[in-house]
Amino acid sequence: MYDRVYVCHTFYHVYIACLKEFYLGAQGGATLVLSKMSNKFGSMVERAKKSPIFDEVYEYDEKEDTFFPELKPLKEDSGNIALNMFKRIRFCKKFGKLQEQYVPLDFSKYKDIYVFCDSDPIGYYLSYKKIRYHAVEDGLDCIRYYDTARYDNRGHFKIKAGMAELGLIFIQNGYGKYCIDMEVNDISVLQYPCPKYVELPRKKLTDRLTSREKELLLELFVEDMDKLKDKLSQAKKGLPTLLVLSEPLCDLDTRKRIFEDIIRDYGTIDGQKAIVLIKQHPRDLLEYNNIFSDAVILDGSFPMEMLNLIEGLEFDRVVSVYTVTDSIKFAKEKLYLGDDFMDIYEAPEIHRQNEAITD
Structure with a gap:
């Protein structure tokens, strides 16, 4: 057994x-x-x-x-x-x-x-x-x-x-x-x-993770830590930083518009244009590298929770549509947009499932 x-x-x-x-x-x-x-x-x-x-x-x-x-x-x-x-x-x-x-x-x-x-x-x-x-x-x-x-x-x-x-x-x-x-x-x-x-x-x-356990997690999930740290280092240029969490929402054209709108609406922090990083979702097939050429793209080969384990990492703002941000420790400000935001892009009944439950 x-x-x-x-x-x-x-x-x-x-x-x-x-x-x-x-x-x-x-x-x-x-x-x-x-x-x-x-x-x-x-x-x-x-x-x-x-x-x-x-x-x-x-x-x-x-x-x-x-x-x-x-x-x-x-x-x-x-x-x-x-x-x-x-x-x-x-x-x-x-x-x-x-x-x-x-x-x-x-x-x-x-x-x-x-x-x-x-x-x-x-x-x-x-x-x-x-x-x-x-x-x-x-x-x-x-x-x-x-x-x-x-x-x-x-x-x-x-x-x-x-x-x-x-x-x-x-x-x-x-x-x-x-x-x-x-x-x-x-x-x-x-x-x-x-x-x-x-x-x-x-x-x-x-909260109880040891240094060794954090190392084991990063070794398991991150294929090339040097490459990841190099991408993250681009955010340390004295400018505010915006991290957008991508998700496999709607069709590809609508998805492109969603993330363009998020960057437009939330990409200015304290009057300054922020450096934008996009953490791609593992099941999101939108070509972020081609569409958002000015952004730093973190690929979908690891869960975003790994960013919690990188010492000294901090973003000024993190924006998510449906990814729950409660566990994020690497951001000064966390924005969860939810159903009201998605109502703009698709019929509410598609994503407001809990409101359809009657018994």
Whole structure:
């Protein structure tokens, strides 16, 4: 029997997995599983294999439901509530079974399984196999801004949640029968309760980091530290600095306009034009180097939390649309723009998901 395994879909997930290992004071004993479904981990895979943080590292060719054509009929609306629910029961079990051939290891051999974003296929697979696991929030306080479990199942949610608890269907974020608990940063900010929520503040994990642990994190996530520091040094020219956190918002043309507008509106600080740096999101494919030639572009191959670990780094202003900025320590001013800002660029119902939840 092995100790722990973490199933990660993003760089941020891997970062939190590392923090949890450090917090446990473990010297090895953990396995890291990197899903290739929505994120390209690139050279970090090999660095993870060499890192003392994890004993084993696996890549997981996780498949979305659209990969399996036989699932399509089970997702079509039949116009009948009872029939739709019957089809959903079949979908959940069939999807889990189809996923089995791509799973790279035997999860039943682990004492503790931690799954970030169990709304992804891995959640259906573990439910199908009746394997108990711990769910971990996808991003910092992400349920506060987008309660995916309730939004995806709006309309008779209590009935659906009851069916999930019985194992008839699958619902993410603490509602599935085989989910032991759902780890979140701060329960107090969540509008809707869930009996399986457990709180582990991220600040509790980061405040206790040792110098050696910070070194291990930077070695894992940053491929070329000298190159990164050289880019950051360009901000030390006696001028104010603006860091913009990019995100994969809207279509590419609208996204370009969004970040042009952010730089225009927030790029002057204390009457001076700021030096602009853009931290690219790992899933953002906009050509920032070409479009924003006057800006310093920090690529998406590491989570922005790594900037907290670089001694002496400080920006005058950081601007984000939806990336939660609470954990940022490297800025004098932090601006979170949110839904009101996005209303300008797309229909509000696209991003105001929590307002659509009625039960």
